[in-house]
Amino acid sequence: MTALTLTPIRVRARRPVGVTVAAAFLGLVVPAAVLAPLLAPYAPDAIDLSASLAGTSPGHLLGTDSSGQDLLSRVLYGARTSLIAPLLLLAVAALLGVTLGVLAAWRGGWTDAFVSRLTDVMYAFPGLLFTVLIIAVFGTGMTTSVLALGLAYTPTVAKYTRSLALSESRKPYVDAYRVQGMGGARICALYLVPNLGRSVAGYLVVLFGEALMSLATLSYLGFGAQPPSSDWGLMVQEGQASVVQGALLPALVPGTAIALVVVSFNVVGVWAADRLGGRN
């Protein structure tokens, strides 16, 4: 038949090559972040104005920024904040989201309606605007950004958890524990939530790439990490001025780092979520 023929797209549960490459890359990035003090040739904040905007050279493998700081060293150190901060914000979102979701599913009725209205209101803020509102009120900074984004991701996690918890709470073992006279809170904490763990974890892995992008964006806007941090988003912002002068590395090096790490996490995340049963 002709090439125009359409048949249903097979679900690509595995993409071995892409996943392998992405996982291998992350397998390099994470140890590099941990070992940054050992690997980095310079201190991340070592200013050397005589080497301002130097291109790649044996001394500076990825060049320097306008203050002459070594970009490779900064990106290595920046990997620490850039990777840990999304983890923290997802932890906040998971704590709040799972609590709200399980509560809504378990209690139903009034509680469920309240959580769902709360979710609706937060969904009325597109993109990062809910986070931006919180930052407008509480001021800029990494802590505010992590907490605000954690709050912004809460409805998504809550909604997901609620649907899982709802079907889980109808399983026979829940009734069995009830008959034994066990309280709802105990059943939830000891059995229900642990049983949801795998799926929620899979879902969080998928969210990680997006969380990293969101945080980097906040830092880029000046709302998140503050100088002299080597956060990748902030580095792009600082490097942007040099781009117009023709020095592309200060902005492109951290920018590429963000893109590569996010794409790797997305590829691995979707694959992992399929395995953990975390996707839909």
Place this chain on the structure above:
Amino acid sequence: MAARILRRLAGFLATLLAASFVIFAAVYAAPGDPAVFLAGGRDDLSPERLVAVRARYHLDEPLVVQYGRWLADCVQLDLGRSFKYGDQVADLISARLPTTVELVAYATVLFVVLGVGSGILAAVRQSTWVDSAVVGGTTLAASVPSFVAAIALVSLFGVQLGWFPVTGTGSGFAGTLHHLTLPALSLALGALALISRVTRQAMADAAASDHVEAARASGVPERDIVRRHVLRNALGPIVTMCGLVMAGMLAGTVVVETAFGISGIGSLLVGAINTHDFPVAQAVLLLMVTGYVVVTTVVDLVHPLLDPRVREEARTA
């Protein structure tokens, strides 16, 4: 049908009221005196200034009354005064809004044409190298934050090749188009990836229907099958998604306008937050949220027109 529209409009108003209340009441979540916060949080505020702020925001009255008065003012486009610029907030916004709307419109054209186009291409050339290229490209595009895309585009097309200007908005239609191409591309990139995938999947789902095989068995030309059966039936999810993504783009301008130094409402919001100009931030947020909720409601109301099945459900519901 009428009942559905009414119900949807009621939901729209409720959401808008709740969201605007959150934006308004956020002042009270801020640490310290709301009057000081609204006046810019500086320590050297004169007592007269604070009195003026208290009067303007009716801070001595109960919260609900304050909110009601604020909302009434907002509806009459009286958005208060910027403490940084000293201008009416409404004037600040109306001067910047056209640029932002142009940017969003341009980006929308780009992501609809390129996103839907590449999605159709991938679906029609399924399981070929074209499909793999589109899927791979969209995976990458979805992972590049818009500010990184902005830097990359500026580096390549602005600085290296010199094809496009790096900042500013230009004048006249051609000038605007020229200046806004890179910003619109950066803004559209993530949306393009999403729409491409939605299109590809919706086409694949539609192609799996029995009536498509029936049409093929009747010797309907393959081009007509793709256009009149597969694409036509996939249109519902595609159009809905395009509408939602376009609505969300207002928020995306915050980043792209900052990256390109474009003076629109997105960069106005960033500036307002960095200078503690809360009335301006409040007004821009309210405008963006309103725009978003309006567009999503319209999309929801338009959906049945594209799909008689949904229309039928809506009628019987």
Place this chain on the structure above:
Amino acid sequence: MLLTLDHLTVDLPGAARPLLDEVSLRVAPGEVVGLVGESGSGKSTTAKAALGLLPGGATASGTVRVGDADVLALTGENLRRHRARTVAMVHQDPRAALNPVRRIGDFLRERGADRTRAVELLAAVGLSDPERRLRQRPHELSGGMLQRVVIAGALAVRPRLLLADEATSALDVTTQAEILALLRTLRAEQGAGMLFITHDLHLAAAYCDRVYVMYAGRVVEERTARALFAGPAHPYTRGLLSCSPTLGDTSRTLLPIPGRPPSLSDSFPGCPFAARCPDAEPECETWRPVAVDLPDGGTTACRRVPAAVPAAAERSTT
């Protein structure tokens, strides 16, 4: 011959047995031929082969001819024209066969009927107010009305061969009778041949000139309708006749065929029906079925039916 299938074998990767195994079948111009079997017996695949429509990934050997055209060799525009002009299909579920978002008029126009012809066709299949029907969408019509629309679409190009794939089984009993009568009249008017696919052997025997019975991708018996009814030769055919109820036949006990219909993951070294056959002997498990001629002109593929002459090969040349 209008339709000739000769030793058609269709293989699907991953399946334990062929989807169709050496299926030979004929439909003469103007003839109504029944094709009967349980679901999964390969009857729909057989019919779709006449359209050159094989399941995705399947490979075929043998021949499929409609008139002079070698269907399996057709590609591109020739294949499309064959489907558009020579053969038309009436599907089981009319609601699935019609695009829900397009109008009835679009459906008929797509099958080559202009407006006048479309109105004519809708009137011919007995729909009231055909002008208005053209502007309606599938969800506004009942299942019976939609099947009339599908028949109108199938007849739009005056095909030489009609394929009716369980064309009435999705409809209620009264509507079934109306649609069957309609199909019979219109087919006769246009002089088209018809391959009538059903799981209901009684219906096939009453409605068709000749009947093929299929089991596990093979033809197990081919008889004239009358001969089939009077003396089914294959145990499977006998099983089918005694397990389906007929009107006015209340005294007879219904005897379901024991066991389950074979799936694509079952493979058979011998006769596929042996496991469910009341007359099976140990040798049947290893005997590869060969069709033999029956005295009245039909054929059957059962080891226990005495072979007069091994048949299929000779018959295919006549």
